[in-house]
Amino acid sequence: MNNDATQESRPVFPTLGDGPNSAPPPSRSADAAAPAIRPNNIYAPEKRRESLESRIPRGPVLCHTGKRTALSLENRCFSKRPISRPWPRHSADRRTIGCCAAWSRAYRCPGQRGQETRTGILLDTETTGLDHRKDEIIELGMVKFDYTAEGRIVGVRDTFAAFNEPSAPIPPEITAITGITDEMVAGQRIDDAAVSAFVDDAVITIAHNSGFDRKFAERYWPVFEQKAWGCSATEIDWHEHGFAGAQLGYLLNGTGFFHQAHRAVDDCHALLEVLDFVLPTTGAPALALLLKTARRPTLRVWAEQTAFELKDSLKRRGYRWNDGSDGRPKSWFIDVNESGLDDEIAFLRAEIYMREVEPSVQRLTTFTRFSRRA
Incomplete structure (x- = not known):
């Protein structure tokens, strides 16, 4: 990263x-x-x-x-x-x-x-x-x-x-x-x-x-x-x-x-x-x-410190789990296009955190996407 x-x-x-x-x-x-x-x-x-x-x-x-x-x-x-x-x-x-x-x-x-x-x-x-x-x-x-x-x-x-x-x-x-x-x-x-x-x-x-x-x-x-x-x-x-x-x-x-x-x-x-x-x-x-x-660049949105009982909602949305063993956050994440970032943040605020949050967002390009460094 x-x-x-x-x-x-x-x-x-x-x-x-x-x-x-x-x-x-x-x-x-x-x-x-x-x-x-x-x-x-x-x-x-x-x-x-x-x-x-x-x-x-x-x-x-x-x-x-x-x-x-x-x-x-x-x-x-x-x-x-x-x-x-x-x-x-x-x-x-x-x-x-x-x-x-x-x-x-x-x-x-x-x-x-x-x-x-x-x-x-x-x-x-x-x-x-x-x-x-x-x-x-x-x-x-x-x-x-x-x-x-x-x-x-x-x-x-x-x-x-x-x-x-x-x-x-x-x-x-x-x-x-x-x-x-x-x-x-x-x-x-x-x-x-x-x-x-x-x-x-x-x-x-x-x-x-x-x-x-x-x-x-x-x-x-x-x-x-x-x-x-x-x-x-x-x-x-x-x-x-x-x-x-x-x-x-x-x-x-x-x-x-x-x-x-x-x-x-x-x-x-x-x-x-x-x-x-x-x-x-x-x-x-x-x-x-x-x-x-x-x-096209993509944006990786990290949904950190979410309640365990919300995992099914995140999975249905397309989030994947990272166990943290690779140095990245122990967290759910999803990759979206730049045009979809606002909708994703709105989903997290309304359905997951129930409050105003600013999730971590990582920008990926064709040079870093899929890499062990990302």
């Missing part, structure tokens, strides 16, 4: 609207041959229907060992049908997201030449438990992608997936959820320098539960403390846009995908498809709405 003043003085997303993070792709004559389909090449003709083998990236990818190596055809998974734009969005055209980091939209996303793009990171962790202070990361997955100022994803640059051996055996319940065993992580370590290099040019990191993933990521790699963060689970009201819920499985079902894995980098690829989905309610990709929400 001590860093709020420092962070608030800097512009939110300094490069999201001010300039590109990568040079525009080189121009190519109309009669030139289409380049080979590779992970770092985002050219893909609209009507192209290449065979499965022709869509396999020939270059190396960052695999689970943390070393760059080529993957064979047998180890790659793809969608059930050839991919071209536009895709039908009805139930008969469901597509399956495969269980390999090499499956990437990079070889099917046409971008407009000369268009300014920014770079983002999709991140997911698998851990030995829920406590970021004592539990450990056992897998890190990331997808680096380019997007336009309008929130349209134009390509994937690279993927990162690596295991980490924890200091104690993986709990059986974690293996049951993730499929990660002690044998899979034995002797594995995540290269800190490789992580820092991978995320260095990104202007935002997005996770589907940033309140969980950011705290773990910051503990292991301080580079994430300096990044803007967005949360695709909480910074889009998915119910408002016709989805059954905010869980990744619900979102994939609503966008026409099946998901067959619970592994870090596969969840990142799944999230990429969700954020690229054009919401019927807005006519824009979900990523555009997420970026718009993430840019």
Whole structure:
């Protein structure tokens, strides 16, 4: 929390609207041959229907060992049908997201030449438990992608997936959820320098539960403390846009995908498809709405020293409990937009304290929101 003043003085997303993070792709004559389909090449003709083998990236990818190596055809998974734009969005055209980091939209996303793009990171962790202070990361997955100022994803640059051996055996319940065993992580370590290099040019990191993933990521790699963060689970009201819920499985079902894995980098690829989905309610990709929400400051209102019997009223209002073990107040709290602050204070005065009070209010930006420092 001590860093709020420092962070608030800097512009939110300094490069999201001010300039590109990568040079525009080189121009190519109309009669030139289409380049080979590779992970770092985002050219893909609209009507192209290449065979499965022709869509396999020939270059190396960052695999689970943390070393760059080529993957064979047998180890790659793809969608059930050839991919071209536009895709039908009805139930008969469901597509399956495969269980390999090499499956990437990079070889099917046409971008407009000369268009300014920014770079983002999709991140997911698998851990030995829920406590970021004592539990450990056992897998890190990331997808680096380019997007336009309008929130349209134009390509994937690279993927990162690596295991980490924890200091104690993986709990059986974690293996049951993730499929990660002690044998899979034995002797594995995540290269800190490789992580820092991978995320260095990104202007935002997005996770589907940033309140969980950011705290773990910051503990292991301080580079994430300096990044803007967005949360695709909480910074889009998915119910408002016709989805059954905010869980990744619900979102994939609503966008026409099946998901067959619970592994870090596969969840990142799944999230990429969700954020690229054009919401019927807005006519824009979900990523555009997420970026718009993430840019806005929020205010955390602390309802301290409230009567125990009022806890149900606070919970119904959306307040969450903090037990004080992390150095923050032992208190109920809620995050609201700036426009909702007066209503929240009025609620506390009328329904909780029954008197005039000035509750503690903390301002959060995309640089501090979801952080263990907030």
